Amino acid sequence: MALVLHSSENKNAYKALIAAEYCGVKVELVKDFQMGVSNKTPEFIKMNPIGKIPVLETPDGPIFESNAIARYVARLNPDSPLYGSSLIDYGQIEQWIDFSATEIDAGIAGWLYPRLGFRLYLPPAEEAAIASLKRALGALNTHLASNTYLVGHGVTLADIVMVCNLAYGFKSILTKSFTSEFPHVERYIWTLVNQPNFKKIWGDVKQAESIPPVASKKPAQPKEPAKPKPKEEPKKEVKKEEAKPKETVEEEEAPKPKAKNPLDLLPPSKMVLDDWKRLYSNTKTNFREVAIKGFWDMYDPEGYSLWFCNYKYNDENTVSFVTLNKVGGFLQRMDLARKYAFGKMLVIGSEAPFKVKGLWLFRGTEIPQFVIDECYDMELYEWTKVDINDLSSKGACESDD
Numbered sequence: 001m002a003l004v005l006h007s008s009e010n011k012n013a014y015k016a017l018i019a020a021e022y023c024g025v026k027v028e029l030v031k032d033f034q035m036g037v038s039n040k041t042p043e044f045i046k047m048n049p050i051g052k053i054p055v056l057e058t059p060d061g062p063i064f065e066s067n068a069i070a071r072y073v074a075r076l077n078p079d080s081p082l083y084g085s086s087l088i089d090y091g092q093i094e095q096w097i098d099f100s101a102t103e104i105d106a107g108i109a110g111w112l113y114p115r116l117g118f119r120l121y122l123p124p125a126e127e128a129a130i131a132s133l134k135r136a137l138g139a140l141n142t143h144l145a146s147n148t149y150l151v152g153h154g155v156t157l158a159d160i161v162m163v164c165n166l167a168y169g170f171k172s173i174l175t176k177s178f179t180s181e182f183p184h185v186e187r188y189i190w191t192l193v194n195q196p197n198f199k200k201i202w203g204d205v206k207q208a209e210s211i212p213p214v215a216s217k218k219p220a221q222p223k224e225p226a227k228p229k230p231k232e233e234p235k236k237e238v239k240k241e242e243a244k245p246k247e248t249v250e251e252e253e254a255p256k257p258k259a260k261n262p263l264d265l266l267p268p269s270k271m272v273l274d275d276w277k278r279l280y281s282n283t284k285t286n287f288r289e290v291a292i293k294g295f296w297d298m299y300d301p302e303g304y305s306l307w308f309c310n311y312k313y314n315d316e317n318t319v320s321f322v323t324l325n326k327v328g329g330f331l332q333r334m335d336l337a338r339k340y341a342f343g344k345m346l347v348i349g350s351e352a353p354f355k356v357k358g359l360w361l362f363r364g365t366e367i368p369q370f371v372i373d374e375c376y377d378m379e380l381y382e383w384t385k386v387d388i389n390d391l392s393s394k395g396a397c398e399s400d401d
């Protein structure tokens with residue numbers, strides 16, 4: 001008789017389903033499970049007082065927590081290889097299961113969930129989540145440089161838990177440009193998700209092509225109380241997907257027709273951005289006389305506009321390297337506007353809190369909409385258009401440079 005798993009399809013349920021495949025045990029998802037409904041009934045709350053999925057119903061009582069469920073399933077078959085063949089194998093399998101939960105899964109969640117609106121979004125918290133995830137992936141990468149599997153020479157429960165957490169991350173937020181720093185982790189996940197017992201449960205795993213944008217347009221203020229977690233949509237017939245965040249991710253994955261950038265349709269300008277960039281980089285001395293003068297000679301206020309930006313939350317800039325990373329990240333993200341923009345950012349002050357400000361030149365007389373839409377940092381700055389007829393602001397541009 002099959003054991004019943006109360007859950008929608010998601011990475012946590014998949015851990016038990018994959019373990020069951022390896023052990024030759026029958027575990028079936030409950031029919032017509034509706035997230036937000038089925039897990040709120042008194043019967044469900046009796047099985048898991050916190051009302052979260054998955055829950056495994058066994059003849060001897062229910063089990064919640066996905067790793068505990070996967071461990072139970074793995075032990076149902078005493079001959080299963082999922083727990084290795086020695087005490088040290090067992091210890092290391094448990095070690096990687098815990099590492100996967102506390103370092104990998106927590107790091108992915110810390111980066112992804114605020115962006116999906118499930119947690120408060122704060123840029124410094126995001127920086128910290130990414131840094132800690134990179135540290136964990138770096139360690140994993142080093143281990144996998146000389147090991148095909150986490151423990152021993154075959155798949156164990158540690159691989160099942162790790163790959164489920166990683167696969168969810170790869171689908172949702174860990175883009176190729178992020179993961180290429182960890183080539184052994186890449187080799188590991190793609191090898192394992194293509195093994196039949198994984199593939200049967202996960203189907204095809206496609207790596208996210210972009211990082212999901214921050215759900216709320218307005219950045220959360222530090223003192224704002226945490227928003228209640230949005231309720232999950234009742235589940236219909238959904239196959240092989242993570243429960244909540246997948247909708248956002250799938251929308252991101254849908255191929256979009258490549259539209260021409262509206263800025264390419266603007267009337268031609270006498271100012272050639274690349275000429276300015278070349279002049280800027282080639283001017284090594286007499287900057288003011290050569291580059292600044294050259295800029296004002298070529299500037300076309302009908303085809304371009306200049307903008308000051310001031311970081312809105314300077315009082316949070318208490319650690320210099322975090323502030324520099326934040327600005328570095330912003331510049332990296334603004335690379336998407338390279339063809340239509342030029343910017344200079346400054347981190348000011350020798351003591352915390354550091355001030356962050358900048359000056360940007362954009363094609364067109366307004367800040368391009370695609371930049372506002374695609375670079376979430378834009379809303380973290382106060383933007384003021386430079387009035388070039390106002391000599392004081394013109395002077396300010398020069399002194400900033």
Ligand SMILES: N[C@@H](CCC(=O)N[C@@H](CS)C(=O)NCC(=O)O)C(=O)O
Pocket residue numbers: 010012051052053054064065066067229243
């Ligand atoms: N640590 C738990 C996490 C379970 C969990 O967060 N489940 C989510 C869906 S993947 C849930 O049930 N959320 C509903 C809620 O928060 O009320 C496990 O591994 O089973």
